[in-house]
Amino acid sequence: MSITRLTRRQFLKAAGATTAFAATGLSFARSAYAAASDYLQKRIAAIYKQDAAMPLRKSQDNPMVKALYKEFLERPNSHFAHHLLHTHYEDRSDGVKKLKAKGVKLKV
Amino acid sequence: MREIEQVWTLSNAPEPADAARTYFVQVDQSKCESCGECENWCGTGAIQPADGKNGPRTVVDPAACLNCGQCLYHCPFGAIYEGVSFVDQIEAALADPDTVVVAMPAPAIRYGLGEPFGLEPGAYVGGKMFATLRKLGFNYVWDNEMTADVTILEEGAELVKRIKKEIDKPLPQFTSCCPAWIKFVETFYPDLRDNLSTCKSPIGMLGPLAKTYGAEKTHVEPAKIFTVSIMPCVAKKFEGLRPELSDSGFRDIDATITTRDLAYMIKKAGIDFNSLPDEKADPVLGDSTGAATIFCATGGVMEAALRFAYETVSGKTLKDVNLTAVRGDKNIRAADVPIPGGPTVKVAIVYGMDQAKVVCDEVRAGKSPYHFIEVMNCPSGCVNGGGQPLPPGTRMADKSPLEKLRFALRRAFNSRATV
Numbered sequence: 001m002s003i004t005r006l007t008r009r010q011f012l013k014a015a016g017a018t019t020a021f022a023a024t025g026l027s028f029a030r031s032a033y034a035a036a037s038d039y040l041q042k043r044i045a046a047i048y049k050q051d052a053a054m055p056l057r058k059s060q061d062n063p064m065v066k067a068l069y070k071e072f073l074e075r076p077n078s079h080f081a082h083h084l085l086h087t088h089y090e091d092r093s094d095g096v097k098k099l100k101a102k103g104v105k106l107k108v
Numbered sequence: 109m110r111e112i113e114q115v116w117t118l119s120n121a122p123e124p125a126d127a128a129r130t131y132f133v134q135v136d137q138s139k140c141e142s143c144g145e146c147e148n149w150c151g152t153g154a155i156q157p158a159d160g161k162n163g164p165r166t167v168v169d170p171a172a173c174l175n176c177g178q179c180l181y182h183c184p185f186g187a188i189y190e191g192v193s194f195v196d197q198i199e200a201a202l203a204d205p206d207t208v209v210v211a212m213p214a215p216a217i218r219y220g221l222g223e224p225f226g227l228e229p230g231a232y233v234g235g236k237m238f239a240t241l242r243k244l245g246f247n248y249v250w251d252n253e254m255t256a257d258v259t260i261l262e263e264g265a266e267l268v269k270r271i272k273k274e275i276d277k278p279l280p281q282f283t284s285c286c287p288a289w290i291k292f293v294e295t296f297y298p299d300l301r302d303n304l305s306t307c308k309s310p311i312g313m314l315g316p317l318a319k320t321y322g323a324e325k326t327h328v329e330p331a332k333i334f335t336v337s338i339m340p341c342v343a344k345k346f347e348g349l350r351p352e353l354s355d356s357g358f359r360d361i362d363a364t365i366t367t368r369d370l371a372y373m374i375k376k377a378g379i380d381f382n383s384l385p386d387e388k389a390d391p392v393l394g395d396s397t398g399a400a401t402i403f404c405a406t407g408g409v410m411e412a413a414l415r416f417a418y419e420t421v422s423g424k425t426l427k428d429v430n431l432t433a434v435r436g437d438k439n440i441r442a443a444d445v446p447i448p449g450g451p452t453v454k455v456a457i458v459y460g461m462d463q464a465k466v467v468c469d470e471v472r473a474g475k476s477p478y479h480f481i482e483v484m485n486c487p488s489g490c491v492n493g494g495g496q497p498l499p500p501g502t503r504m505a506d507k508s509p510l511e512k513l514r515f516a517l518r519r520a521f522n523s524r525a526t527v
Contacts (some may be wrong), residue, residue, distance in 0.1 A: 034487035036437070039499050042230030043219045043491045044437070047405045050218075050232050050398070057398030057429045058415045059257035064395035068258065072321045076265035084320065084355050085262055085313045086306040089290065091298040092128070095171025104168055107153035108296045108465055 109189065113224055113368035114498050115180055116189040121197050124359070127349035131167055131191040132175040132342055133494075139187035140164035143515055144522030146179035146188060151292065151461025151485060155179050162523050171295065174288035174461070176485045177342030177494020184504045184515055192345045194336075194363035195373060201334040201363075202245040209334045210322070211246040212314050213237055215253050216340035216404035216490040217367050223497040224371035225381045235386025242387065243379050246336070250322060251389040253396035255314040256403045256412070259285065263307045264416045267480055271451065278302055280456075280471065280478040283409050285309045287347035288485035292461055297468045310403065311337045311344065312353055315360030317393060325392045330358060337364040340404065340493035343485070366495030398429070404490040407434040407441065407457045410482040414445055414453070421450035437488055439463045442478070451479075459484045 034040060056062060073081045096106065109116050122130045135146075135155070142164055146155045154172035157163050164187075167173050180188035201207045222231035241249045263283070269275045284290060284305040293300055307313075315335050323330040337348050347353070348364035365373075374381055388394065399415050402408030411431045418426045433443040434455065440463045442456045456478045458467055464483050470476045486493045501507050504515065 034492065037499065039229035040488055040492050042228065044230075044405050044488060046219050046230035046232050047215075047402055047408070047491060048435070050234070051402050052398070052430075054396070054398035054401065056395075058419065058426070059260035059397055059399045059412055060416055060419065062254065062257040062395050062397050062400070064254060064391070064393065065257045065261065068317070068321060068393075069261075076261040077269070081262060082306075084316045085258065085308055087308045087312065087352060088306070089301040089304055090294050091301070092171070092291065092294040093296070093298045095169060096295055099169055099172060104172075105153065105156075106172055107151070108292075108461070 112190070112193070112195075112372040114186060114503065115368060116186065117193045117369075118189065118191050119193055119196055120191060121194050121363070122192060122349065124349045124351045127346055127351075129170055130346075131170055131173070132346055133167060133173065133177050133180050133188055134191055135164065135166050135188050137164040137166065137187075139185055141185050141187070141519055142523030143184060143519040145182055145184060145515075145518070149178035149182050151176070151178075151288070151464070152296070162525070174291050174295075174485060175343040175346045176288040178486060179494075180342075181494045181496070181498060182502060184502065184507070186503060190342060193369065194345070194365055195369055198334075198336055198363050198365065199373070201336075206332060207334050208247045208328050208332045209245065209336060210248045210250055210318050211241040211244075211336050211338060212250055212252050212311060212318065213241065213338040213370075214311065214340055214344075214404065214490065215256060215401050216493060216496065217338055217370065218401075219404065219491050220340060220367045220496040221371060221381075224368070224375070227382070229500065233381075235388070236381060236384045238389055239384040239387040240374055240379055240381055243384070244373060244377055248318075248322070248326065248390050250314060250318055250393035251396055252310050252314055252337075253400035253403070254389075254393050255310040255317065256400035257395075257397055258313055258317075259307055259310045259409075260399060260412050260416045262313075263305050264413055264420065266305055266307065267413070267417070268421065271479060277306075280476050280481045281305050283480075283482045285403065285409055286484045286490075287341065287343040288461075289464065289483045291343070291346070292464060292485070293468070296465075297472065300468055300471055303471060308353070309347065311339065311361065312347065314393065315348075315353065316356035319356035319358055319360065322393050330356065333358075334362045335360065337361045338367070338370055339364060339495055340367050340490050341486075341495045342366060342493075344495070368495060368497060371497065405435075406459045406484055406489040407436065407482065408489065410434045410455055410457050410480070413480065414455070417453065418445075418447055422448040424448055439487070440466070453480065454478045456481045458482065459487055459489060461485060
């Protein structure tokens with residue numbers, strides 16, 4: 001059977017079969033593949049180049065951070081630091097439980 | 109709806125109480141070509157065929173979406189739009205002489221903002237970024253990198269307490285900077301919330317510090333301050349709206365925009381970005397370090413934390429700060445870091461929620477050998493966040509002939525008729 005005589009459904013089936021491997025293979029590899037892309041390599045390289053060029057490279061050496069603790073927060077994890085800079089997390093599982101109960105399929 | 113750096117965006121600024129029910133990203137089904145590319149980037153499966161077969165895709169429910177925006181960042185057809193924008197609110201605040209508007213740019217902005225102005229990917233534009241924010245009329249430019257350093261001190265101290273069992277919190281400790289990751293734990297692994305560091309993210313810290321310490325130091329009434337979080341990230345728009353982030357006595361973060369939104373505002377204001385001089389952030393909350401700027405790369409938070417932990421625990425100076433063992437672009441990595449006079453710290457670095465799931469299952473089973481795990485949602489970290497300028501060649505028109513062919517095949521397969 002020549003390709004011109006395939007019905008639409010047959011064509012889609014054939015195209016589906018030949019691309020299935022590529023499509024699913026790529027589905028798994030997308031994020032790993034992203035890291036290799038040129039624009040991202042350049043953005044990442046710029047970050048470490050800037051890090052190396054900074055006069056100070058450790059958080060504990062930041063002069064304004066030192067002043068902030070001395071004048072305001074006292075020390076890391078102080079009572080006041082806890083009030084301003086720490087938080088708590090909610091249980092948000094209800095929404096997805098309801099979705100799954102309705103038959104919605106998720107990856108997690 | 110308006111187009112912001114190739115992404116259609118609603119002019120919708122929800123109230124904090126409505127954030128959890130808001131679609132931060134959604135598919136315009138009339139534009140969707142059903143190629144299925146978005147599904148490959150979605151960590152939860154929230155984006156899927158609306159008809160349950162192979163038709164146009166949709167975000168099924170805000171409850172399942174992490175708001176990361178990786179789907180719209182990679183959509184070849186520009187069919188996915190942002191559902192939230194604070195651009196109008198910020199422009200109004202900037203125009204009001206009684207409002208003191210504070211810009212708080214994330215580390216990743218300075219590695220992406222050049223691209224909409226024709227610069228090469230990776231062009232470092234930190235100095236021009238500070239200058240352009242002043243040109244736009246921001247009264248203070250306080251650097252989010254400053255509170256990345258604060259995060260390291262707070263999160264490092266917390267980790268030491270967990271290891272020494274001075275607080276009743278489990279190991280491993282998870283990083284808490286990434287808002288998509290936080291929502292992932294809250295939604296899919298709520299039993300592991302105690303593993304998350306209690307530290308707010310760096311922007312979660314800078315908001316309240318701007319309205320307390322910053323206000324005090326600059327003699328500005330905190331009620332007059334309008335804080336603007338500038339992020340490479342769509343999920344930060346959700347984080348900024350979290351009702352609990354009001355520890356300053358006000359809303360800690362009044363508005364959140366992305367790198368793309370900022371580029372749009374700069375162009376709209378007619379600023380010639382490329383000819384701007386290099387400037388610095390403002391005093392009080394403006395200093396930065398190398399440890400802070402690497403926060404936007406995968407492994408960066410971990411490396412910054414180890415630069416701190418090594419010196420704090422050992423009392424010795426860390427001579428070579430380049431801890432290359434935690435760098436790299438693999439989506440899951442591990443390292444043992446010996447600290448003189450202390451334990452060998454076992455760390456892991458993860459990006460992408462498919463790998464985060466593996467790590468969470470291991471922790472849930474009580475089999476995780478690690479002390480500290482860094483997790484980011486976006487591939488290679490925030491610098492590749494869903495709020496950054498789109499990767500070159502994202503849209504069909506910009507793709508190479510080979511890529512065009514590949515997408516045509518994928519489209520045929522992923523939109524195939526279902527029997």
